[in-house]
Amino acid sequence: MAKFTHANSCNTCPYKDYALTKLQTNDVDLIQNSCLIVNFKKGENVCKQGTEVTHALYLAKGSVKLYIEGKNKNLILKIITDSKYIGLQSLFGDRIYQYTITTLEDSQICMINANIILNLAKKNVNYLFELTRNISEATNFVYKKIIDINQKQLRGRLADVLLHFSENVFKSDTFELKLTRKELAEYSAMSMENTVRILNEYKKDGIIDIEGKIFTIKQPDILRKVAELG
Amino acid sequence: MAKFTHANSCNTCPYKDYALTKLQTNDVDLIQNSCLIVNFKKGENVCKQGTEVTHALYLAKGSVKLYIEGKNKNLILKIITDSKYIGLQSLFGDRIYQYTITTLEDSQICMINANIILNLAKKNVNYLFELTRNISEATNFVYKKIIDINQKQLRGRLADVLLHFSENVFKSDTFELKLTRKELAEYSAMSMENTVRILNEYKKDGIIDIEGKIFTIKQPDILRKVAELG
DNA sequence: TTATAACATTGATGCATATCAATGTTTTGT
DNA sequence: ACAAAACATTGATATGCATCAATGTTATAA
Numbered sequence: 376m377a378k379f380t381h382a383n384s385c386n387t388c389p390y391k392d393y394a395l396t397k398l399q400t401n402d403v404d405l406i407q408n409s410c411l412i413v414n415f416k417k418g419e420n421v422c423k424q425g426t427e428v429t430h431a432l433y434l435a436k437g438s439v440k441l442y443i444e445g446k447n448k449n450l451i452l453k454i455i456t457d458s459k460y461i462g463l464q465s466l467f468g469d470r471i472y473q474y475t476i477t478t479l480e481d482s483q484i485c486m487i488n489a490n491i492i493l494n495l496a497k498k499n500v501n502y503l504f505e506l507t508r509n510i511s512e513a514t515n516f517v518y519k520k521i522i523d524i525n526q527k528q529l530r531g532r533l534a535d536v537l538l539h540f541s542e543n544v545f546k547s548d549t550f551e552l553k554l555t556r557k558e559l560a561e562y563s564a565m566s567m568e569n570t571v572r573i574l575n576e577y578k579k580d581g582i583i584d585i586e587g588k589i590f591t592i593k594q595p596d597i598l599r600k601v602a603e604l605g
Numbered sequence: 606m607a608k609f610t611h612a613n614s615c616n617t618c619p620y621k622d623y624a625l626t627k628l629q630t631n632d633v634d635l636i637q638n639s640c641l642i643v644n645f646k647k648g649e650n651v652c653k654q655g656t657e658v659t660h661a662l663y664l665a666k667g668s669v670k671l672y673i674e675g676k677n678k679n680l681i682l683k684i685i686t687d688s689k690y691i692g693l694q695s696l697f698g699d700r701i702y703q704y705t706i707t708t709l710e711d712s713q714i715c716m717i718n719a720n721i722i723l724n725l726a727k728k729n730v731n732y733l734f735e736l737t738r739n740i741s742e743a744t745n746f747v748y749k750k751i752i753d754i755n756q757k758q759l760r761g762r763l764a765d766v767l768l769h770f771s772e773n774v775f776k777s778d779t780f781e782l783k784l785t786r787k788e789l790a791e792y793s794a795m796s797m798e799n800t801v802r803i804l805n806e807y808k809k810d811g812i813i814d815i816e817g818k819i820f821t822i823k824q825p826d827i828l829r830k831v832a833e834l835g
Numbered sequence: 836t837t838a839t840a841a842c843a844t845t846g847a848t849g850c851a852t853a854t855c856a857a858t859g860t861t862t863t864g865t
Numbered sequence: 866a867c868a869a870a871a872c873a874t875t876g877a878t879a880t881g882c883a884t885c886a887a888t889g890t891t892a893t894a895a
Contacts, residue, residue: 448755450756500726500727500730507697511696514747515695515699517744517747521750521754525678525754556842564755567842567843568843569882569883572844572845575844758851759851785872797873798874801875817861
């Protein structure tokens with residue numbers, strides 16, 4: 376199992392979340408005292424669909440995939456890379472994880488007792504407000520995901536996904552995607568074979584360049600048109 | 606356009622939301638003074654995808670569909686019938702509606718200035734906590750919706766939808782669905798023709814009974830099996 | 836360092852589902 | 866009360882996509 380250490384400097388932590396700035400010093404101490412910094416190796420589960428929510432999860436360093444496990448296939452809803460809470464809405468909802476979270480590389484996750492966060496949230500409205508904003512934006516993201524799955528077909532979906540990585544996640548025309556083709560497929564809600572096929576189509580057409588896991592968007596405008604037309 | 610009246614008795618309103626009980630009397634008055642009770646006729650838009658969020662929307666009486674408008678087809682995410690806030694997460698997120706809401710029958714909607722709700726939320730943590738719980742549950746519902754669309758095929762999806770209406774919404778084996786076949790299709794993420802086809806399949810098999818818009822679930826166990834097997 | 840498994844690629848096949856078409860039925864508005 | 870539009874139904878057709886299959890390539894572990 377993963378190794379862990381106790382947090383000892385949340386206030387000066389370089390991965391600190393903005394919501395923490397809304398808390399009094401002694402409240403940050405409460406979090407710090409409860410907080411375990413757990414080192415996960417690549418491919419380990421951080422939480423598991425169907426289990427009870429006992430901790431708030433904060434991704435300090437690394438990257439994870441958040442996905443729904445189905446009978447035959449999985450659906451990756453989000454790739455989370457930055458210093459971010461992961462799955463906050465599970466704290467306030469029915470306290471059962473609706474999804475599994477797995478690391479895509481060695482990562483550090485802060486685990487804070489759920490009730491401590493809930494109590495702080497009940498005490499400090501500015502803190503709760505930040506968490507709520509966070510949850511709301513997560514919901515809006517999922518709405519966009521649904522519309523993609525429902526309204527576009529393969530080529531459009533994959534174009535969307537590539538643009539999303541380039542523009543929102545890595546903010547660069549060239550990026551290294553820490554996903555296998557299968558995972559990219561699960562993120563785009565299509566089969567792995569078709570993902571490969573369409574990627575190579577785009578490559579042949581000079582729209583993108585692929586070198587293993589290094590992606591280069593060569594003609595973002597065309598990709599944008601494909602994404603738009605579906 | 607829809608007629609409206611000013612609210613004058615939020616505290617004693619039979620459609621009052623639970624979250625309101627968390628507010629002081631004078632704070633409820635703030636809401637009451639801002640609150641317009643708008644009478645919408647069947648088929649009118651309550652809010653429109655892509656527009657700015659200026660008001661919190663509370664469905665006092667009636668029923669609405671919340672749906673994403675696409676190029677060719679719409680996707681209904683939720684049918685809301687009870688005394689419920691509709692689209693709370695849009696208040697805390699990027700303040701642009703990601704969806705359109707349309708009434709399914711004549712309905713009364715309370716419209717409260719968004720900033721008044723936000724200010725109260727910032728002042729009263731118990732109130733905000735209830736709103737947050739509300740948003741979280743909405744998010745979890747959407748997650749379930751995604752998994753249905755992604756993992757199951759037509760028959761399973763439609764079985765799921767029928768069971769959901771019977772068990773969660775109307776809590777009865779027999780119910781009147783205020784949806785056209787097209788809307789039922791948009792809610793189940795499939796074509797209208799296939800919706801009709803499969804409904805009649807179920808009818809022929811004696812699993813359900815349909816009389817116009819009156820649905821009767823005759824063999825819920827079989828329907829549950831269909832929903833499970835996909 | 837070699838064996839084994841996971842990953843990646845490409846082509847061929849089948850099927851679920853949307854779309855098209857034609858027709859009857861019910862609402863809706865005037 | 867009538868016309869027009871929206872809704873509902875059923876069958877035939879087309880196609881987007883998953884699945885299967887075969888093979889090469891790259892990680893991973895013993």
